[in-house]
Amino acid sequence: MTRPPSTRILLADDHALVRRGVRLILDSEPDLTVVAEAGDGAEALALARVHAIDLAVLDVAMPRLTGLQAARELSRRSPATRILLLSMYDNDQYFFEALRAGASGYVLKSVADRDLVEACRAVMREEPFIYPEALTALMREYLQRVARGERLPGSILSAREEEVVKLIAEGRSSQEIADLLVISVKTVERHRANILAKLEMRDRTQLTRYAIRAGLIEP
């Protein structure tokens, strides 16, 4: 009998060493084949244009275009392509954002290699994959929020707010940001206040860590 064709995978991560390792893991499975590698989100989109891709495995934090941004664009341009996001961080905020960005799965880099392979297969079977660690963490978080009567998924930042977060996390002052964006200092402060409220944070250091987790800037 004929076996089903191997899943054609696009792999994107900004670290060549990690890319190579993950590729070895995936290629050792007969039903998974990495057909293209990208070092950032923009390159991933370009490669997705010229290659026939079944599945894109994208690191969340990449220069130029983050994995989340690339996922949004990719799912818009070719909805048939499945997307799996790789993340360093176990954070429900990003998990929900990943789903919103069109990803079918979200896998932590801290998990074992078997889980990644299983996630690829689950996503190709059109089953959403949730890694077990996230499942418990998400359920705990969900139950806590429901118990406190909060609306659950939490807030996402607008494009403008994301822009401001990026600049704040780069260490720019409000005045500098105002000059760069050609808006008033007060508006920058208003944005910052809204962002801090949305993310339930207190100051710029926490925003900096958020921006790094989200892949908006590099440490």
Next chain:
Amino acid sequence: MTRPPSTRILLADDHALVRRGVRLILDSEPDLTVVAEAGDGAEALALARVHAIDLAVLDVAMPRLTGLQAARELSRRSPATRILLLSMYDNDQYFFEALRAGASGYVLKSVADRDLVEACRAVMREEPFIYPEALTALMREYLQRVARGERLPGSILSAREEEVVKLIAEGRSSQEIADLLVISVKTVERHRANILAKLEMRDRTQLTRYAIRAGLIEP
């Protein structure tokens, strides 16, 4: 003729997926064998105690004990063991700190898999390994500093200062830090000022990014 025995490697990285990939890369070389894996610096030290290790490949940023801290301890306890530090970041500051911590090599995760293998071999031959990207960057930096008549290697933080950096980067206020360390707020501010001067930085957001790069905290 008998071939030389394979190098016994301890591999430490907090991401199981990365660990697995790097292990595949190393194990595919006949002269390199990963005999133990650790998920953080403390576990790495414990494993180095019970295994016969020729070479430790340590990620710089790990929870509990960072790769730099583990390297310091490991080179003190068993100077014969070679140490190779893996880093996400191309930063001369960390490069020098790595050497000071007793490492024989410093490899970026952005480099190709061949370079890691070559670095392992070079280190085992007692040749210090410097990846080409760093070489040019370090030389450029070096020449700039010499041209400006500065003392070159730059400053390293004291243990106390490192402690303060960690708390600042976690988003604590000066008052909170003072309470935690049972010192005056003024002393915290004095430490912060010294740290900012040493690292040639401006504010807490940059310190936050520094702490993440150094593996003192997780994003």
Next chain:
DNA sequence: GGCGGAATCCGTGGCAGCACCCATCCCGGA
């Protein structure tokens, strides 16, 4: 056509971050 949300701007005010000056104590190395 109203309604909500995003983006823009303004004022007031407190407190913290940060700069620059100062001092003391202790310890280890020249």
Next chain:
DNA sequence: TCCGGGATGGGTGCTGCCACGGATTCCGCC
């Protein structure tokens, strides 16, 4: 022995962060 550096504490003052109130415009959606 003295010197230097680290850790500690203090004073003064400016600037910027951040909270709190308000406002307008525009746009898309029901």
